[in-house]
Amino acid sequence: MSNTSGSLTDTQTVKDHWSQKAQQEDLERRKYVDWMNHPFIDKFYINRQISKNPEENWLVYVNKNYVPVTLDLGLTLGCGNGGLERHALSLGMCRQFEAFDIAEGAIDVARDLAVKEGIDSQVKYEVMNINQIFLEPDKYDIVFASMSAHHFSELEHIYNQVRTALKPNGFFVLNEYVGPTQFQWTDEQLAIINDLLTILPDKYREYISLPGQIKQSVWKLTIDEMNNIDPSEAIRSAEVLPLLKQYFSIVERIDYGGTILHQLMQDIVGNFALDKEQDIALLNLICYLEETLIKKKVIPSDFALIIAQNNQQEQTALVNSTASNEDKNMISNRQNYHDETFFDVSSKQLAQQIAMRKLIKAILHKIMNKFEAK
Numbered sequence: 001m002s003n004t005s006g007s008l009t010d011t012q013t014v015k016d017h018w019s020q021k022a023q024q025e026d027l028e029r030r031k032y033v034d035w036m037n038h039p040f041i042d043k044f045y046i047n048r049q050i051s052k053n054p055e056e057n058w059l060v061y062v063n064k065n066y067v068p069v070t071l072d073l074g075l076t077l078g079c080g081n082g083g084l085e086r087h088a089l090s091l092g093m094c095r096q097f098e099a100f101d102i103a104e105g106a107i108d109v110a111r112d113l114a115v116k117e118g119i120d121s122q123v124k125y126e127v128m129n130i131n132q133i134f135l136e137p138d139k140y141d142i143v144f145a146s147m148s149a150h151h152f153s154e155l156e157h158i159y160n161q162v163r164t165a166l167k168p169n170g171f172f173v174l175n176e177y178v179g180p181t182q183f184q185w186t187d188e189q190l191a192i193i194n195d196l197l198t199i200l201p202d203k204y205r206e207y208i209s210l211p212g213q214i215k216q217s218v219w220k221l222t223i224d225e226m227n228n229i230d231p232s233e234a235i236r237s238a239e240v241l242p243l244l245k246q247y248f249s250i251v252e253r254i255d256y257g258g259t260i261l262h263q264l265m266q267d268i269v270g271n272f273a274l275d276k277e278q279d280i281a282l283l284n285l286i287c288y289l290e291e292t293l294i295k296k297k298v299i300p301s302d303f304a305l306i307i308a309q310n311n312q313q314e315q316t317a318l319v320n321s322t323a324s325n326e327d328k329n330m331i332s333n334r335q336n337y338h339d340e341t342f343f344d345v346s347s348k349q350l351a352q353q354i355a356m357r358k359l360i361k362a363i364l365h366k367i368m369n370k371f372e373a374k
Contacts, residue, residue, distance in 0.1 A: 032270025078148025082110030179302030
């Protein structure tokens with residue numbers, strides 16, 4: 001899902017891009033392309049970090065921990081094909097839902113699937129540019145943005161509207177990419193990804209979408225290239241969390257990685273078969289390496305579940321020009337950080353981080369050599 005406030009041409013590009021992604025054939029294809037859609041990563045890496053239970057995803061976690069009784073009305077900003085609403089209604093989270101998306105094709109799919117599941121009377125879908133949204137005050141019990149907020153360019157306006165529209169103490173739940181803006185990957189990030197990529201045997205690096213071709217490296221696209229594909233993609237992703245803190249109280253934040261896996265596994269993750277012990281062992285090891293690098297602050301987490309609460313009704317929303325120096329620095333550094341600045345590490349700590357990378361690379365080399373010898 002996405003939204004942008006650029007030219008009419010840009011907006012149409014976004015609509016077309018996300019209308020296509022909502023189609024069933026595209027969803028099936030991405031099951032073997034996108035890192036999050038691999039069952040092992042989904043259950044035993046992402047779910048484990050969020051809920052501690054491989055069978056309980058982030059929405060189940062939110063329902064169990066923050067929704068003790070069925071709520072009257074929920075809202076989804078950037079609903080795509082409606083998967084969130086269908087799941088939430090099946091959990092009994094809300095009696096009714098409203099859901100908006102800029103892509104007409106996505107809304108059409110969501111409506112059709114709601115009819116097929118017999119829940120069309122419980123959810124109202126509407127085509128809407130979220131960047132230009134105006135919401136009724138004190139209307140919603142809970143608001144969701146799942147993999148959509150990083151497509152919003154008018155974050156301040158949207159956050160203010162959500163805060164106004166939420167009932168007192170209502171929750172704003174974001175399951176989001178919060179990494180570098182417009183996928184401008186850092187040198188450190190790319191170095192680790194490409195180190196790991198060169199270690200993997202060719203059979204794991206063959207492109208799913210281009211059979212026979214081997215993934216040789218990962219690089220960052222230029223801003224112009226990003227805009228040609230989807231001008232809304234990660235348009236202000238590095239600001240999603242720092243700005244959120246100016247409008248809401250952050251009740252809980254759970255980082256779950258993706259800093260390495262997102263691009264390392266893009267278009268090759270389908271090569272790791274669930275029924276092959278070696279494949280899953282290798283995938284599990286890479287997940288462990290990423291998690292360790294994040295815990296040791298070699299890299300930050302690019303994805304997070306964030307539970308924000310509307311319990312500061314008396315506070316006037318802060319605009320970006322009055323943001324604290326801490327938040328301004330966080331935004332700036334998160335967009336384009338370096339080892340020496342983002343974590344404020346000493347030269348000794350930096351040397352330790354580099355040594356850890358080398359050790360991890362050596363360990364993976366050793367393990368792969370054992371696999372190849374069998």
